[in-house]
């Protein structure tokens with residue numbers, strides 16, 4: 117996955133767990149929480165979907181790294197660069 | 208067979224916990240003693256008619272897409288769609304006390320105006336209370352189990368207004384006699400007044416069908432008609448369960464919705480249960496089918512909470528089978544719906560004494576049911592309308608029925624008066640979900656199942 121694809125993957129996961137949220141105009145540098153309605157239960161689901169779809173394990177102490185889209189890319193790139201993009205909606 | 212988790216009970220909390228775990232590929236089995244799911248909120252067919260066991264109304268109503276509220280959270284976590292619940296909002300509900308009638312709807316401004324009309328001098332205190340309720344977080348400011356009756360005078364001077372809030376809230380959540388935990392008061396104030404009441408078209412079946420379908424879709428395993436006889440404990444930690452037919456299932460995590468006392472009994476550790484942990488609040492409920500709609504008789508309230516005396520007497524009656532001085536009247540017809548129930552229906556719930564009902568012989572039991580319900584409806588009729596002349600069919604359930612169908616000791620609908628908010632027990636790997644973890648009602652039980660599954664099987668795994 118490229119950096120762009122990682123963003124697509126994250127947005128796709130958010131749309132699966134929070135179908136009523138609009139992800140098209142998210143600012144990658146801003147906290148996700150400040151732009152859309154995501155609580156700690158939703159963050160848990162982002163982590164769970166990442167594990168289910170891509171086999172990435174994010175330990176609890178690292179959840180904070182996923183606060184922004186840029187943070188997600190930064191943190192996930194080493195784990196995802198050799199993995200193809202899936203669609204969470206199908207899972 | 209080895210599982211990541213075994214869940215005891217296919218009620219609301221057990222099914223919600225099961226969905227969460229199966230959704231994330233945990234090997235999970237939900238074990239239910241009965242042949243039907245739903246627990247305290249199940250359903251049945253009698254005389255060719257379909258009935259719901261408990262459901263009067265779903266609390267926590269919120270329109271689709273509302274941010275940050277329990278209903279939205281539950282739907283998201285279980286991947287259900289709001290539209291599939293087919294919720295019809297209440298027309299209105301009422302609180303009936305001596306010389307006081309107040310109504311509330313799903314628009315909180317309506318209730319604000321009602322408070323201002325009936326208690327003009329209490330408005331500032333009421334506003335402070337609303338703010339405190341909105342800002343509340345568990346563990347902050349005061350202990351969760353502090354008495355709501357003790358806290359409320361900090362906000363409200365008029366005892367009648369305090370009672371007007373306590374009657375509906377106590378009836379809808381409290382396991383504690385003559386009182387209610389501050390924590391539960393706050394949760395229920397939000398759920399009933401700030402959010403609101405609704406009913407799924409088709410009743411509780413609609414919700415249960417969605418839960419079961421989702422659980423199967425994520426390949427959860429459901430074991431019906433075969434209860435857990437024992438939780439196997441070794442060295443103070445859970446190892447699995449033994450079912451009634453002798454089957455052994457292994458798991459190091461057991462989530463139980465059976466209740467605190469009941470779960471400790473299953474672990475063979477009754478010694479850990481204090482007498483004060485055993486709840487006694489239970490009800491008789493009558494369901495009357497009418498030959499006309501309640502609104503044709505001038506009755507438009509979805510739910511009516513009443514007490515003929517103040518303060519509310521909320522404990523098992525000391526001198527008889529039931530206490531008809533207070534109760535809840537509910538009509539599934541009085542929700543706005545595209546597919547309203549065809550026949551008129553009035554439900555009436557009132558306090559009862561478990562032990563006396565269970566001591567009756569069969570004939571005396573049948574006779575007592577008819578007699579006591581007659582007396583209760585006569586009281587309720589003075590506050591609403593007398594539906595006895597229009598009744599074409601009636602069913603009644605008692606604490607005995609509730610105990611039989613849910614396994615709750617004493618038929619205690621709200622379980623133990625002492626809640627375990629973190630779900631933990633003294634046995635490692637055994638956690639509570641549902642009623643005794645402290646979230647009550649249908650939506651509360653779903654929240655409980657979700658949060659306990661998240662905490663003990665997903666986050667920490």
Ligand SMILES: Cc1cc2nc3c(=O)[nH]c(=O)nc-3n(C[C@H](O)[C@H](O)[C@H](O)COP(=O)(O)OP(=O)(O)OC[C@H]3O[C@@H](n4cnc5c(N)ncnc54)[C@H](O)[C@@H]3O)c2cc1C
Pocket residue numbers: 215216217218219220221238239240241244245246247248260261262263264265266433434435436464465469473490492556609612613614620640641642643647648649650652
């Ligand atoms: C008359 C009545 C009216 C109600 N009205 C409303 C209402 O209008 N709105 C609302 O929101 N809530 C209402 N409630 C409350 C609501 O039904 C409950 O709070 C909620 O359903 C509790 O769910 P639960 O999962 O915690 O427990 P339960 O529903 O009690 O589920 C526990 C399950 O565990 C099973 N079980 C127990 N022991 C074992 C064992 N050893 N092995 C296997 N299985 C076992 C039981 O059979 C049961 O199915 C009402 C309840 C009653 C009784």
